[in-house]
Every structure is written in C-alpha cells, then in structure tokens.
Amino acid sequence: MANFLVWVVWLFAAFACLASALAVVSFSNPFYSALALIGNLASLAVLYLLLSGEFVAAGQVLVYGGAVMVMFLFVIAYLGDRHDESPWSGGPSWQVFGAILAGGAILAEVCVVVGLKAGGLLSKPKHIGRSFGSPEALGRAFLTDHLLAFEVTSIVLLVAAVGGVVLGSHARQEPEADARA
Amino acid sequence: MAAASWICLLLPLASAVAITLAGTAIPRRSTGYISTATTMGAFAAAVVAFADMAGKGASDRGAATTSWTWLSAGPYHFGLTLLTDQLSIVMMLIVTGVGSLIIAYSVGYMDGEDEERRFFAYMSLFVFSMLLLVQGGNLLLLLAGWGMVGLSSYLLIGYYQERESAVKAAKKAFVMNAFGDATMALALFLLVQHTGKLDYAGVFAASPHGGAVANLIALGLLGGAVAKSAQIPLHTWLPDAMEGPTPVSALIHAATMVTAGVYLIARCHPLFENAYVIADLAAGLGAATLLMAGLIALVQTDIKRVIAYSTMSQIGYMFVGAGLGAYPNAMFHLMTHAFFKALLFLAAGIAIHAVAGEQDIRKLAGVGKLMPFTKWVFLVGSLALVGIFPFAGFFSKDAIIAAALDRGWYGDVIYAACLAGAFLTGVYAFRLFFIVFTGEPSAFAREHFHSHRDQEGPISMLWTVGMLGVLSVVGGLIQFAPIWHLLSTWLDPVDAPIAEATSAQEWVTSALAILIGLAGIGVAWAMYAAKRVRVPRSVPLFEKKFYWDELYDLIWYRTGDLVARGFYALVEAPLIGGSIAAVTGVVGLGSRELSVAQNGLVRSYALALAGGLAVLTVVFLAVR
Amino acid sequence: MHGPDIQWYVVLSALLFTTGALGVMLRRNPLIILLSVEIMLNSANLLLIAMSRLHGGEDGQIFAISVMAVAASEVVVGLGLIVAMGRRNVDLDVDKLRTLRG
Numbered sequence: 011m012a013n014f015l016v017w018v019v020w021l022f023a024a025f026a027c028l029a030s031a032l033a034v035v036s037f038s039n040p041f042y043s044a045l046a047l048i049g050n051l052a053s054l055a056v057l058y059l060l061l062s063g064e065f066v067a068a069g070q071v072l073v074y075g076g077a078v079m080v081m082f083l084f085v086i087a088y089l090g091d092r093h094d095e096s097p098w099s100g101g102p103s104w105q106v107f108g109a110i111l112a113g114g115a116i117l118a119e120v121c122v123v124v125g126l127k128a129g130g131l132l133s134k135p136k137h138i139g140r141s142f143g144s145p146e147a148l149g150r151a152f153l154t155d156h157l158l159a160f161e162v163t164s165i166v167l168l169v170a171a172v173g174g175v176v177l178g179s180h181a182r183q184e185p186e187a188d189a190r191a
Numbered sequence: 192m193a194a195a196s197w198i199c200l201l202l203p204l205a206s207a208v209a210i211t212l213a214g215t216a217i218p219r220r221s222t223g224y225i226s227t228a229t230t231m232g233a234f235a236a237a238v239v240a241f242a243d244m245a246g247k248g249a250s251d252r253g254a255a256t257t258s259w260t261w262l263s264a265g266p267y268h269f270g271l272t273l274l275t276d277q278l279s280i281v282m283m284l285i286v287t288g289v290g291s292l293i294i295a296y297s298v299g300y301m302d303g304e305d306e307e308r309r310f311f312a313y314m315s316l317f318v319f320s321m322l323l324l325v326q327g328g329n330l331l332l333l334l335a336g337w338g339m340v341g342l343s344s345y346l347l348i349g350y351y352q353e354r355e356s357a358v359k360a361a362k363k364a365f366v367m368n369a370f371g372d373a374t375m376a377l378a379l380f381l382l383v384q385h386t387g388k389l390d391y392a393g394v395f396a397a398s399p400h401g402g403a404v405a406n407l408i409a410l411g412l413l414g415g416a417v418a419k420s421a422q423i424p425l426h427t428w429l430p431d432a433m434e435g436p437t438p439v440s441a442l443i444h445a446a447t448m449v450t451a452g453v454y455l456i457a458r459c460h461p462l463f464e465n466a467y468v469i470a471d472l473a474a475g476l477g478a479a480t481l482l483m484a485g486l487i488a489l490v491q492t493d494i495k496r497v498i499a500y501s502t503m504s505q506i507g508y509m510f511v512g513a514g515l516g517a518y519p520n521a522m523f524h525l526m527t528h529a530f531f532k533a534l535l536f537l538a539a540g541i542a543i544h545a546v547a548g549e550q551d552i553r554k555l556a557g558v559g560k561l562m563p564f565t566k567w568v569f570l571v572g573s574l575a576l577v578g579i580f581p582f583a584g585f586f587s588k589d590a591i592i593a594a595a596l597d598r599g600w601y602g603d604v605i606y607a608a609c610l611a612g613a614f615l616t617g618v619y620a621f622r623l624f625f626i627v628f629t630g631e632p633s634a635f636a637r638e639h640f641h642s643h644r645d646q647e648g649p650i651s652m653l654w655t656v657g658m659l660g661v662l663s664v665v666g667g668l669i670q671f672a673p674i675w676h677l678l679s680t681w682l683d684p685v686d687a688p689i690a691e692a693t694s695a696q697e698w699v700t701s702a703l704a705i706l707i708g709l710a711g712i713g714v715a716w717a718m719y720a721a722k723r724v725r726v727p728r729s730v731p732l733f734e735k736k737f738y739w740d741e742l743y744d745l746i747w748y749r750t751g752d753l754v755a756r757g758f759y760a761l762v763e764a765p766l767i768g769g770s771i772a773a774v775t776g777v778v779g780l781g782s783r784e785l786s787v788a789q790n791g792l793v794r795s796y797a798l799a800l801a802g803g804l805a806v807l808t809v810v811f812l813a814v815r
Numbered sequence: 816m817h818g819p820d821i822q823w824y825v826v827l828s829a830l831l832f833t834t835g836a837l838g839v840m841l842r843r844n845p846l847i848i849l850l851s852v853e854i855m856l857n858s859a860n861l862l863l864i865a866m867s868r869l870h871g872g873e874d875g876q877i878f879a880i881s882v883m884a885v886a887a888s889e890v891v892v893g894l895g896l897i898v899a900m901g902r903r904n905v906d907l908d909v910d911k912l913r914t915l916r917g
Contacts, residue, residue: 016818024827031831031854035838040846047850054857057827060818061868066876070860073883078853078890085894086846089901102790108798109840113833115805120829123812124822132822136871143876151873152880159877163884170888177895791916793848793909798840 020060026053044082051075062143192243193256196275199236199283200322202229207315210308219307223298226311230294230318234287241280249684252277255328255390262331269389272328278685281522281678282325282454289446289529290318292655296537297438299649300544310350310436317343321447325454329390330379333455337375337415340448341368347443348435360431367428371418378411395461409466412459413473420452420506422480427739429503433495437540440495445502445536446529453506453521456513457686463514464689470514471601477510478608483737485615489622490733493550494539497623501576502532504612508591511605516689517594519679523670524587526678530666531575531583534659538569541648541656542627547639552626554635559628561640562647566628568660573620575663577708578613583667585705588613590670593692593700602690613704617711625719824865831858843908845900849893856886 026049033046051074058067124132141147152160206229210222217225244252253276262269275283294314301307320343324336341364349361383389385404386397399405416422421429421444432444443449456463456473463470481504488500505528512521542558542565543550559566575582578589592613595606632640643649670678679688692700717724735741788795831854838851860879867875900907 013817020819020823024823027827028830028834031834034850034854035834035842035847040844040850043847043850047853050854051857054861057824057861058864061824061864063864063867063876063879066860066864066879069880069883073887074853074857078887081890081894082846082850085898088898089846089907102787102792102795105792105794105798106841108802109837112798112801112805112840113837116801116808116836117829117833119805119808119812121826124825127812127815128822132825132869133820135821135869138868138871142871143873147873148876148880151877156874156877159881163881166888167884170891174891174895177892177899789916791913793912794840794843797836801836801840 016060019056023053023056023060026050027057040086041083044079044086047082048075048079051079062138064143065145065148066143192240192254192275193273195236195240195243196256196273196283196326197258199233199240199287200273200319200326202233202236203315203318203322205229207312207319210312210315213308215308217308219304220298220302222308222311223294223301226315227291227295227298229315230287230291233318233322234284234291237280237283237287240275241284244275244277244280253685257328267383267387267389269329269331272332272390273326274328274391275326276685277682278454278458278522279325281526281682283322285526285529286318286321286325286447289533289659290321290442292658293438293442293446293533293537294318296441296540296652296655297436299651300438300540301436302649306350310347313343313346313350314438314442317347317443317448321451324451329388330382330394330459331389333458334372334375334379337419337451338372340443340451341365341372341419344368344432344443344448347439348432350435350439354434356431357434360428360434364428364432367425368418371415371425374411374414374418376411378408378415381408381411391458395459398462398465400465405462405465406469409463409469410472412455412462413469416452416455416473416510417476418452419455420449420510421503422452422476422507422510423483424739426480426484426503427736427743430496430499430736433493433499437495437536437543440499441533441536441540444499445532449502449506450509450525450529453509453513453525456510457518457522460513460516460518460686464516470516472514474511474514474595474601474605477507477514478605478612479507480504480510481507481612482608482615485612485619486733487736488619489615490729492552494543494552494555494623494627495536495550497552497619498532498535498539501535501616501620502528504616505532505576505588507612508588508609511609512591512594515595515598515602515605517591517597517691518686518688519670519676519682520587520590520594520688522682522686523678524584524591527575527583527587527663527666530659530662531572534568534572534656534663535576537652537656537659538565538572541565541652544648544652545640545642546636547641549635549639552623554633555627556636557627557630557632558636558640560630560632561636561642564647564653565656568656569624569628571660571663573624575667576620577617577712578704579708580701580705581664581667583663583665585701586667586671589701589704590692590697592704593697594688594690596692596696596700597690610703610707614707614711617708617713618715621712621715622719625715629720821865821869825862828858828862828865831855831861843910845893845897845907845909848909849890849897852893853886853890856882 030046030050030053034043034050037043037046051070055067055070055075058064058070203226206226210217210225213222253274255272255274257270257272259271260268261271294311297310297314301310304310317340320336320339322336324333324340327333327336345361345365348364349358351357379389381404382394382398385399385408386394388394388397398408414425418425429444429449433440435443456470463473484500484504484507488497488504491497491500505524509521509524509528512518512524542555542562545562546555546558549555559569571582575584578584592606592609595602595609598605646653670676714724718726732738788799835851835853835855835858838854839848842848842851860882863875863879863882865875867873867879897907905911
C-alpha cells in the first residue's frame with residue numbers, strides 16, 4: 011500500500027514537473043512562464059521529499075520559490091508586458107532542427123546509459139538512517155567536511171549582490187552615455 | 192719549339208686580359224696597338240716554331256706538350272695538351288699572319304669608335320680561341336676552342352649593340368653554332384664511350400672502322416663543321432653576320448673561323464675515312480653549297496653580302512676537297528682563300544669607310560674612279576677568287592676540282608658542279624667589280640666621298656691591304672700540283688690524301704677552269720661594264736636566298752611557338768594556374784562556409800554547445 | 816519505502832534538462848532563456864539528490880545547496896543585465912545582440 015502511494019505521488023509530481031517545464035518554454039507571455047516555473051519548483055520539492063532530502067526540499071521552496079522567482083516576477087512586471095508575436099521564429103534555418111536533434115541526442119544517450127551501461131547499479135539504493143537529509147546532518151557536513159564550499163558560496167553570493175547593485179544603479183551620466191554610444 | 196707554341200697561344204690571351212683590365216685607363220688607340228703587337232708577336236713565335244720544325248726530319252716534326260692534367264674523371268684523363276705538328280703549324284701561321292694584318296687594318300678602320308677598346312679585346316680573344324682550336328692536342332681542347340670562337344663571333348657580330356639587326360644576327364649565329372656544338376659533343380661522348388680517350392693518336396687508333404657508331408661519330412663531327420663553316424643546311428647565319436664591322440667579317444667570317452670546319456675534317460680524317468658515307472656527304476654538301484651560294488651572290492646588292500656568299504661558296508670547295516679525301520688541297524685552298532678573301536673584304540672596307548658607311552653597290556657605283564688603289568687591289572683579289580693564272584686561287588682551286596676525278600661517278604658529278612661553280616664565281620665576282628669599281632661614280636658616291644688626309648683611307652688600312660694583295664699574287668706559288676708540291680709534302684706525314692689526280696687530269700682541269708672563269712668574267716663584262724647585254728630580270732628564288740630562312744622559321748620558330756602556346760593553354764593555365772586557383776578557391780570557400788557558424792546569435796552558440804555535448808557523450812561511451 | 820528506482824529519477828532529470836536546453840536554443844526573449852537555464856539547473860539538482868540517496872551520503876545534497884546559491888547569484892546578475900537592456904530601450908530579443916558576429 012505504501013509503495014503504491016509513493017508511486018502515485020511520484021507520477022503526479024513527475025507529470026507536474028514536466029508539464030510545467032514545457033509550459034515555461036512555450037508560453038509567449040513571460041509572466042505566465044514565470045508562474046509555470048514556480049509550479050515546476052514546487053513539484054521538484056515534492057520529488058526531493060520522496061528522496062529523503064527534507065532540508066533541500068525546504069530550501070528549494072524558500073530560496074528558489076521565495077526569492078528567485080519573486081525577483082523574476084518583479085523584473086517582468088517592471089519591464090512591462092512585452093510578449094513576442096512569434097516566439098519560436100528567427101535565427102538561421104537550421105536552428106530548430108539542430109536544437110531538436112541535439113536535445114533528442116542527449117536524451118537518448120542518457121536513456122542508453124541508464125538502460126545498458128549502468129547495469130543494475132541504479133536499482134539498489136543504500137540503506138539510510140533516520141537522520142539522512144536532516145538539517146542537523148547537512149549542517150554538520152557543511153561546517154566540517156565542506157567548509158570551503160560553504161565559504162566560497164557565501165563569497166559568490168556577496169559578489170552577486172554587489173554586481174546586481176552596480177548593474178541596476180542609475181548613473182547620472184547615463185543619458186549622455188547613451189547619446190554618445 | 193714547345194715554348195714558342197705556348198707563347199704563340201698565350202700572347203693574344205694576355206692582350207685580351209690586359210685590355211679588359213686596363214679599362215679606360217689607356218687611350219683607345221693604344222688598345223689597337225696592343226692587340227696588333229701581340230698578334231704579330233704570336234706570328235713571330237709561330238714562325239720560330241715553324242723554322243724549328245722545318246729543321247727536323249719529316250717524321251718527327253710533330254710534338255705534343257702537356258702542361259697539366261686538365262680533366263680527370265675515373266679512368267679518363269684529359270690533359271691541357273698542345274700539339275704542334277705540320278697541320279697545326281700551317282693553321283697557326285695563317286691565323287696569326289692574316290690576323291695580325293687584319294687587326295692592324297682595324298686600328299685605322301675603328302679609329303674614333305666609342306667602344307674601340309671592347310673591339311680589340313674581343314679580337315684578341317678570338318685569336319686566342321682560334322689558336323686553342325688548332326693547337327689543341329685532344330678533341331676536348333678543340334671543342335673548348337670551338338665554343339670560344341663561337342662566343343667571340345657572337346660578341347663581335349653584335350658589336351654594334353644598339354642596332355637591333357646586329358643583335359639578332361649575333362643570336363642567330365650563336366644558336367646555329369650551338370646546334371653544331373651539340374652534335375660535336377655527342378660525337379665526343381661516343382668516342383669516349385668506345386675508345387676511352389680523346390687525344391688524337393689514341394682516338395684514331397682505337398675508333399671503330401665502319402659501322403653505325405663510326406658513322407654517328409663522323410656525322411656528329413660533320414654537324415659541327417657544317418655549322419661553323421656555314422654549309423647547307425646550317426648556313427643561314429653567315430650573311431646576317433655581315434652586321435659586324437668589316438674587319439670582323441674579314442677575319443672571322445672569311446679567313447679563319449669559318450674554315451675551322453675544314454680543319455676539323457682534315458685533322459680527324461681517320462674518323463671520316465672510317466665512315467666514308469659521311470665523308471661523301473660532306474663533299475656533297477660542299478658541292479650543293481657552292482652552287483647555291485654562287486646563284487644567290489648573282490643578285491645581292493650589298494657589297495659585303497656578295498663577298499659573304501662568295502666565302503660560303505669557296506668553303507664549299509674546301510669541303511669538297513676534304514670530303515673526297517684531298518686534304519692537302521683543301522688546306523692549300525684554305526690558305527689562299529684566307530689571303531684573297533680577307534683582301535676583298537678589307538678593300539671593300541676601304542670603300543665603305545670612304546663613302547660614309549654605305550654598303551649598297553648601287554649607291555657605291557663607280558667609286559673606283561675616286562679610289563684607284565682600292566680598285567687595283569680589289570681587281571687582284573677578284574682575279575685570285577676566280578682562279579686566273581698566276582694568282583693564288585688558280586693553284587689551289589683547280590687542285591681540288593681535279594682531285595674529284597679520282598672518286599668514281601660521284602666524283603665526276605661533283606667535278607661538273609665545281610666547274611659550274613667556277614663559272615658562277617666569275618660572273619658574280621666581276622659583276623661586283625664592274626659595278627662598284629668601274630664606270631662613272633654615282634651621285635651618292637660623289638656627294639659622300641671623303642678622303643682621309645688626301646689618301647683613300649688611313650695608312651694602316653692601306654699598307655695591310657697592300658700586303659694581302661701581294662700574298663694573293665704570290666701565295667699560290669708554293670704548290671702547283673703537276674710540278675711541285677711543297678705543301679703536300681709538308682703535310683704528308685699527318686694528312687695523307689686518299690684522292691689524288693694524275694698530272695694529265697690536273698693540266699686539263701686547270702685549262703678548263705681558266706676558260707670557264709674567263710667566260711664568266713666575259714659575261715659579267717658584257718652585262719655590267721660594256722652594257723651590251725641586258726641584265727636579266729632577277730629571279731625571286733635567288734633573291735630570297737632559296738627560302739631557307741622562311742623554311743627554318745616555319746619548322747623551328749612556328750612549331751616552337753605553337754608548342755609553347757599549346758602547353759600554355761593545355762598545361763599551364765588549367766593545371767598549374769588551376770591548381771593554385773583551386774587551393775585558394777577551396778580555402779576561400781571553406782572559410783566562407785565556416786563563417787556561417789559565426790553569426791553572432793547566442794542561440795546558435797548554445798546549439799553548438801548542446802551538439803558538442805551530445806557528441807562527446809557518445810565518444811566517452813564508446814571509449815569506455 | 817519503495818517507489819520508483821533511482822533510474823526513473825535519472826530519466827526524469829534528463830527530460831527536464833532537454834526541455835530546458837530546447838528553451839535556451841529556441842526562444843528569443845532573454846527572460847525566457849533565463850528561466851530555461853533555471854530549469855536545467857534544477858534538473859541537475861534533482862540528479863544530485865537522487866545520487867545522494869543512492870549512495871547514502873549527504874555530499875550530493877550539499878552540492879545541490881551550493882548549486883542553488885550559485886543559481887540565485889546568476890539570476891541576480893542576469894536580471895540586472897536585462898533591466899539594463901530594458902532601460903536603454905533595446906528590444907528584448909537576443910537575436911538583436913549580434914555585434915560579435917564573425
């Protein structure tokens with residue numbers, strides 16, 4: 011029974027994930043695409059929960075959904091509703107064909123790897139304890155084994171913040187710079 | 192005697208080098224004096240060697256001296272050898288004797304020329320080359336001298352470098368002679384292959400008797416002789432060579448260089464006796480040339496060209512003699528011809544010099560009245576040419592004609608041809624004399640005639656011509672075939688003839704030749720002096736020199752041009768040009784096609800990334 | 816708890832990645848492209864979490880959190896650029912940005 015339930019939840023989440031991803035890529039209005047991405051992120055959080063990554067799931071919702079997507083929506087609202095009449099056109103004639111071919115190739119290769127090369131490796135997940143994926147376990151890992159990653163990530167965030175401020179600032183000379191450029 | 196031979200050879204070389212190195216440091220006239228003095232010194236050395244040789248017994252007169260081994264390759268060793276024997280001393284005396292007279296003459300003739308120094312340097316170079324040719328002790332040195340006389344001839348024909356016709360004539364002479372040089376070289380290759388030697392004694396002893404190889408060797412040597420001596424078919428360069436100054440025409444194209452072919456046949460007579468077909472061919476070519484040249488000379492209007500065709504014709508006689516095997520007769524005629532032909536050229540030169548360089552006989556007509564000395568020496572020369580007793584040509588030419596009777600039916604045909612040639616000689620020689628040197632002077636001559644300090648020409652020109660006149664009178668007296676044979680006896684150890692006429696034949700031939708010659712003179716007198724007989728209309732065949740030039744233009748030039756054009760169109764433009772164009776085209780095409788990938792669109796680059804990822808994944812999967 | 820084996824998560828991740836890649840290659844609006852990049856990053860995250868579960872260690876999850884942080888930073892910079900484009904009245908069309916054409 012529990013297995014069946016897990017399968018149902020998984021299928022539902024997977025389906026939502028793929029559908030929202032396709033929606034992101036296909037809507038012509040960027041606002042709708044951003045909203046579809048929020049749905050994508052939520053379904054991914056569900057999948058993380060199924061994989062016993064509770065902290066990561068929470069982080070996904072908070073950081074991605076709460077911060078990143080809000081930023082996206084603010085910018086889209088700021089820039090106005092500029093949606094393309096023909097979102098899929100433009101570019102060289104071989105672009106569409108090449109893109110589908112490359113994407114399909116990658117997909118096929120992954121399936122080949124999973125099916126033929128990986129053998130039965132992917133069918134035997136290790137046994138895990140109760141504290142797997144808990145905040146306590148991750149926190150300990152961050153501050154002991156992966157301290158450098160932790161520190162570097164925080165510096166990256168700092169740099170990004172500074173960059174964002176610089177890019178978004180109003181310099182007084184901008185109009186003349188525009189006229190000269 | 193060896194020292195004298197070396198001095199004789201090297202003095203002209205020293206003169207050429209000295210004049211070249213001195214450059215403009217010495218006055219122009221001095222170069223003439225240097226050149227004359229050294230050539231006379233060479234003549235003196237030759238006389239000393241001759242005297243020394245004459246004192247010895249008949250069989251040990253020849254002497255070969257080697258200074259060092261010149262060329263050494265494997266089993267073949269060729270030395271820098273000088274051979275002074277009876278034949279070469281005759282040639283040395285002729286070359287230096289007549290040469291020094293002609294060079295002395297040119298001191299006066301070339302006086303005032305801008306490039307006088309260059310002229311005398313080349314003349315000395317020529318004398319040295321000719322001496323190397325006749326004194327060379329092996330065929331290799333002969334070939335070296337052969338080539339160098341060709342070079343000197345080229346330099347001297349093209350002496351008036353600004354004149355395009357002179358340059359073209361020089362090139363024509365050189366190219367034709369180069370053809371002869373090539374055939375000679377091939378003959379030498381065959382000789383080395385079959386005998387391993389090139390010195391005369393070794394070659395004559397070891398060369399094959401008869402057969403294809405002997406014929407080829409003789410043919411190769413004959414090719415060189417024909418080219419150098421301007422016989423059919425390599426004769427067309429000689430009339431054009433008259434573009435050079437008159438002393439050059441006298442020395443090179445009358446007295447010495449063009450006779451080198453005859454010397455070659457006389458020297459290498461064993462090789463020709465081994466291939467009698469080729470020797471007969473030589474005689475046949477000589478006979479054909481003497482007739483053809485005689486016919487052409489009847490209609491020429493340039494005084495030097497008439498004398499040039501006369502030279503061609505007389506060398507034909509020498510070839511007849513050498514080809515049939517009457518070597519001493521051929522050498523005798525070579526000697527007398529040097530005297531009277533040089534005389535004719537130089538006398539013509541006095542006339543040309545006096546009338547502002549004009550060479551057309553119609554314009555020069557009657558100038559004899561203004562220049563009596565020249566008229567008389569020219570008459571002497573013409574009589575010697577026609578072969579009237581007692582002038583030099585009589586003794587030598589008749590001997591050759593008579594010797595033809597010793598060679599069967601072929602000789603008889605040649606005999607007839609030679610007698611016909613004698614008639615033609617009488618006509619054209621005296622046509623020239625009567626037109627130019629008798630009758631009233633033409634308006635042109637009267638207007639442009641200028642004497643040189645009340646004489647007909649500079650003194651250097653007059654005394655040298657006088658000397659040659661004397662030689663033309665007495666030079667033949669050293670041999671009169673039926674009675675006394677100084678020259679034949681002298682040459683006998685080296686050059687024994689294989690065709691000799693009997694005394695009776697000699698007497699008959701001489702009588703016939705004189706009568707025929709006088710008949711020719713009579714015809715010329717009737718047409719041009721007394722003007723009793725109307726001059727027949729000129730035949731285009733003779734005027735166009737039997738169309739040889741046109742034939743060669745067609746065979747060599749047009750074919751060569753066609754082949755070159757064909758190659759250009761078929762090979763060079765499509766293959767070579769095309770391959771280069773293809774390379775550039777491919778590169779251009781490739782870069783143009785590849786630049787499509789650089790379209791500046793982010794999305795295309797993203798596609799490239801994705802595509803690369805797909806391909807790399809496959810690679811990693813395959814490798815693992 | 817059972818449920819699908821890890822390979823299903825891998826296949827799902829591949830599908831998400833392909834969808835994101837198609838979005839990057841086929842859309843002209845930079846905002847949509849940025850969203851598609853987000854999808855690709857999330858697909859990688861999913862794969863990391865799945866592998867972490869397979870091996871029983873938290874390293875994958877640590878990596879995933881770092882990826883999330885980096886993705887956030889990248890979005891900040893990207894949106895800043897887009898805002899700068901919009902302020903200069905440049906059309907929001909990546910095909911118009913062709914100065915680096917070869």
